[in-house]
Amino acid sequence: MRTAGRSEVLTEKALAWTAISRPYISGTRGFARWSALTIRSVREITGPTGGLSEFKFLWTTTRGTSSAVAEERDSMELRYSSNTRTQGRSTSCKDFKPSLGQDALGPLALKEKEVEKLIKDNAPLSARISPRAKEVLVKGLMTLSELDEISTMGKGRTLLMLDPGLDLWAEVEESNEVQTAVKPLGRRAWSLAVLCGLEDVTLSVADVEALTGLSKRGAQALLKRMAEALPTLVWKVRQGRTISYEIKWASCFLSDGDYWDTCYTDDGIRKARASRDHAVQVTSARRGTPAGYIAYLHSTANPKRSEYLAAHALPPDADGAWRALVEAGDELALYEHLKAQEAEAGPVPSTPEALVEEAKGSTSGTPLLGQPAQESLEAPQRIDPEVLAAMRARICARTYA
Template sequence: MNASHLVEMATRSVGCSECVIELALAWTVTTRPYISGTRGLARWALTTDKVVRETVGQNGSTSEHGFLWTKSRGVASPTAEGREQMVIRYSSNTRTLNRSTSLKYFSPSLGQEGVGPLGDLVLKEGEEKGSKSNAVKSARIGERAQEALVKGLETLSELDEISTMGKGQTLLMLDPGLDIWAEVQGDEHRVAVRPLGRRAWHLAVLTGLNDVTLAVSDIEGLLGLSKRGAQVLLARMEAGNPVLVQKVRQGRTFVYEIRFASVLRAGGDYWDNAYDRANIRKARAAKDRVIQETSARRGTGAGYIAYLHSTANPKRAEYLAASPLPADADGAWVALVEAGDELALYEHLVAQEAEAGAVPDTVEALAAEGEKGTQIVSTPPGQPAQGSLVAAVVSPELLAAMRKRIIAKSYR
């Protein structure tokens, strides 16, 4: 994993409250490049597949804030062969950099003497930035926030693997898929009594999960929030864990000691449940597997027909009105359709397919299995025979049997 990309995406997100979802997805695919598929991305970034689809760009383009490059949005299809997974990657401005790149690279003005590692984040009023290294052109942060950010970027620059040992612990706890960074409450598999939320995760990323002392105005500048938004975030973090945030007087003003390292790193209150948090994600993955198995089943001929006739189909009534069952339909099938149990319908169709057997490999073999009364005729006069094909006039019953065998072989 290229640690310089972590530094770059953190720098670009300063002052950009609107790009947090993109940042979470970019962080996920950078730290875990094997993740793909809409549901996989949603689970690992702790969001929904709908939000993922709305966030990524079109095929071959970048997302709104430029954090994500979309190789493929994926393709939805009722058949397994027609489906494609979503594949996205982090869109870096510095793709030619190697892992040892200095922090100073991430600003176009760093080569000038006297310019610190934050570069254009601290430009004076009236000056313009030369690249999109940060999400908001007008980002301004105070000296205290600058110090916290510099320390955080230095920490991120040293992280190149996720592990439970050494520096890898920091990257493990900065995983946006952990329940402590959940935006909503009520998850039945959640360990954290009160999750800290996505904004707290953004702040943890920018500070490198270090203990910092910040004022409300510092948080406003770092996260791009209003004063009210910063106050709400601090209140939520304090409610989530009273040890995490402490309000202290500094001169004539108040500042907040945010103890990310003390609480979230090894030995902290939340770190103790790190392995339980892995089990939480496994529980969410189990739910995803059920969804994937359902999609795979519905990708077969029998599964798709069963879905259309089941109560799981929200447009079942419309479908049955447009395609009513024939008057002479099999009684067992009619009863199953009335019950609307998708699995029962599917198993019934699969049993019929198995009973019908495989589709014969040649026309001659199929014609030889024709039911009694089937009339086989020769090639009409004046028309040359085409290879070994046999022109046949078959009964409706044999045609129905042929269709059943074709379905049985094609959708397995």
């Protein structure tokens, strides 16, 4: 109800919906993937740790912490906030169990008069909403209030199809490489479907304006996009001198709808998004190693590569193979070269004794030039205490001179 007639809360609404329907989701990447948002959008929407988001739909338990040390890493935790007047987090839906076939939180069914009172209390909405739009909104809210689980059976299908992460509701351009069986309707269509409770409705352009908060041109563009994406979804009907639009949400996506199986099983966009996310994680893990970080600094992937090379120029006697790789700037090639050198050098000894033995073997018993014999490490010479005292006195005298 708090999102009706407010187009500015669209992305936060999607993130809050995920926090409500899937309370087991955590982490910035997890929320981004299941809400069909970018990681940057999730970071911008969420408020500070222990605070509310901009439109007060989300309470941020923690924003998470990135660290190379496993013990210091922390995952983002969000909760839906139903109270807009205080800074305390809401505990609603904490026992919600969305697993398929499991019993969940009991239905929070609303009476029609209670829904009408909610609309009446929302002065900006009630001032412009028509009786038909009000009827649709009342019915949609009552339908949603009876849902208590995500399932492929019965009423659970409604929550399943209203998952904002489905390809059906994705925001992608026509030139996107991922091809889906059903052309995505977009997030604004998802918001309208939520307000309608995914029920078949008949609305005018003005009704769509009131429910979504869009302008007249925006509402017309939304209806046009929906009609072009799924020809059987939107039907133009004439009622007297006015033209309305019959939107068959349930007929298309519920029960034996024409697009139920396709929309539920087709998740190419989400898989592509997950694949890109995995590639980012692999790259971050590689750059977290010494060889990977050095390769990144010398590669063209580093936006400050020229500055780094100017400050850390290669020595004249640098290895020719390494110089050629640096000039090419291929990060993976640089990384593989460094890893090959690490493998050739072997593991680092856990104790210095191995290095001492290796040094003994390399010199064949001959002391290194300018250094004492190796035996001096095992049997250090004893220095007279009076000599040490004289040395300390000279150092102190120079220090405080």
